[in-house]
Amino acid sequence: MTSELTERKVITPPHRYRNNDKAVGVGNAFWDRSEQEGVAGIVAELDNGILRTGDGHEFVNFTCCSYLDLDSHPEVIEGAITALRRFGVLDHCIPRSRVQLPALLELESSLGELWGADVITAISAGVASAGLLPLIASGHLGNGTRPLMVFDKNCHVSMAGAKPACADETEVVTSGHHDMDQLEDFCRQYQRVCYVVDGADSLGGYAPVEQLAELQEKYGLLVYYDDSHSVSAFGERGMGYIRANNPIRDERTITIATLNKAFGTSGAAIVLDGYGKHSHRVIERFAGALSYSQPMNTAAVGASLASAEIHRGPELVALQGRLNANIALFDSLIDTEQAGSSYPIRVVPMNDETVIDAGRRVYQAGFYVSPVFFPIVARGTAGLRVMLRAGQTVEQIQRLCTVLTEVGAPAAKASP
Ligand SMILES: *Cc1c(COP(=O)(O)O)cnc(C)c1O
Numbered sequence: 001m002t003s004e005l006t007e008r009k010v011i012t013p014p015h016r017y018r019n020n021d022k023a024v025g026v027g028n029a030f031w032d033r034s035e036q037e038g039v040a041g042i043v044a045e046l047d048n049g050i051l052r053t054g055d056g057h058e059f060v061n062f063t064c065c066s067y068l069d070l071d072s073h074p075e076v077i078e079g080a081i082t083a084l085r086r087f088g089v090l091d092h093c094i095p096r097s098r099v100q101l102p103a104l105l106e107l108e109s110s111l112g113e114l115w116g117a118d119v120i121t122a123i124s125a126g127v128a129s130a131g132l133l134p135l136i137a138s139g140h141l142g143n144g145t146r147p148l149m150v151f152d153k154n155c156h157v158s159m160a161g162a163k164p165a166c167a168d169e170t171e172v173v174t175s176g177h178h179d180m181d182q183l184e185d186f187c188r189q190y191q192r193v194c195y196v197v198d199g200a201d202s203l204g205g206y207a208p209v210e211q212l213a214e215l216q217e218k219y220g221l222l223v224y225y226d227d228s229h230s231v232s233a234f235g236e237r238g239m240g241y242i243r244a245n246n247p248i249r250d251e252r253t254i255t256i257a258t259l260n261k262a263f264g265t266s267g268a269a270i271v272l273d274g275y276g277k278h279s280h281r282v283i284e285r286f287a288g289a290l291s292y293s294q295p296m297n298t299a300a301v302g303a304s305l306a307s308a309e310i311h312r313g314p315e316l317v318a319l320q321g322r323l324n325a326n327i328a329l330f331d332s333l334i335d336t337e338q339a340g341s342s343y344p345i346r347v348v349p350m351n352d353e354t355v356i357d358a359g360r361r362v363y364q365a366g367f368y369v370s371p372v373f374f375p376i377v378a379r380g381t382a383g384l385r386v387m388l389r390a391g392q393t394v395e396q397i398q399r400l401c402t403v404l405t406e407v408g409a410p411a412a413k414a415s416p
Helices: 020-036 074-087 103-115 125-137 163-167 180-189 209-219 240-245 277-286 298-312 314-333 355-364 394-406
Strands: 044-047 050-053 058-061 118-122 148-152 172-175 193-198 222-226 253-258 268-272 345-349 370-372 383-387
Touching: 074 298, 103 118, 103 298, 118 125, 118 277, 125 148, 125 163, 125 193, 125 222, 125 253, 125 268, 125 277, 148 163, 148 180, 163 172, 172 180, 180 193, 180 209, 209 222, 209 240, 240 253, 268 277, 298 314, 314 394, 355 370, 355 383, 355 394, 383 394
Parallel strands: 148 172, 148 193, 193 222, 222 253
Antiparallel strands: 044 050, 050 058, 118 268, 253 268, 345 383, 370 383
């Protein structure tokens, strides 16, 4: 090697808002171990609610976020096929700001009517956040004043991933989880603040909407909610926890939600109030991938129109009722920290050393639940993540709970 080459620069990463050495280092160890132990990397066909692997093992999925089972609803599937035939194309590739099929507009008007809001669609919630958050950071979506961007410590990776892009537009900080005192301090110090938080957390719990509404009233705080986990499963016409409980329905609240979980289709909804046509155009033209990448395709639009129709009628209420009954049945048998919550996710506490083995035994008995353990969660908080759905039968839930008890899950305190 010549001396010239040895003098070439070595880069020291700034790692101010992200760190792949840590993320990949920590995450890969978790995934490698999960795959080696047979509780990840599973391939299976879906047939009438039962999954079947190539070698014939059958199991019920208890880690699927389609909480109302609308993803396999015959009307939703038919809606996708009908729309594909009706529009004659899956996607006519050109930015919607130039030329668009009426498909997205039809869906946005349907969802807008459903939830009494202005709705803009995106291909996914992740894409919506990656596009919207930097526009909020620069003040272009808002009142023109650059806000301090406060990301809740536990906010979903799809929002946390936008920190570096926001940091090039404004100041970015990470706050304690639901730390309202700290947030109020920021509100006192800064002209404008935007708080970025999940409406419902993927390990349980809801955002403190009422306390946030007080800060919104007092300081003009802007709150960006990602309510992906509770839309459809919660609230009248499936409007989600945030829209059902948040009194601030104007430009101080922006809510997004995936349509891929309980809504049962594909894509995402950006739910706005009080933002006029000008802001809608700014979003369509400048919100990252929303402006240059593919929109929801016509099959996803058709499926979503059909799901929206179901949301308007008594079937949604019945499905929410069945989901709640299944959650209550599970809580009557197994004790978890989340017991009693209307939220469909439970983490069954397990020992760090035995959690994977427990997950494997549950899988062998015919149920998939996902083991979470250090380093993905803190030491001492390992567990089996269970998601209840409307379509699971009483018998399936009872059998699962029997197996869970056999592998060491704590029985419900009130159980006989
Ligand atoms: C599942 C989830 C997402 C991902 O939604 P996509 O539409 O698939 O991008 C984003 N945010 C939260 C809070 C989620 O739970």
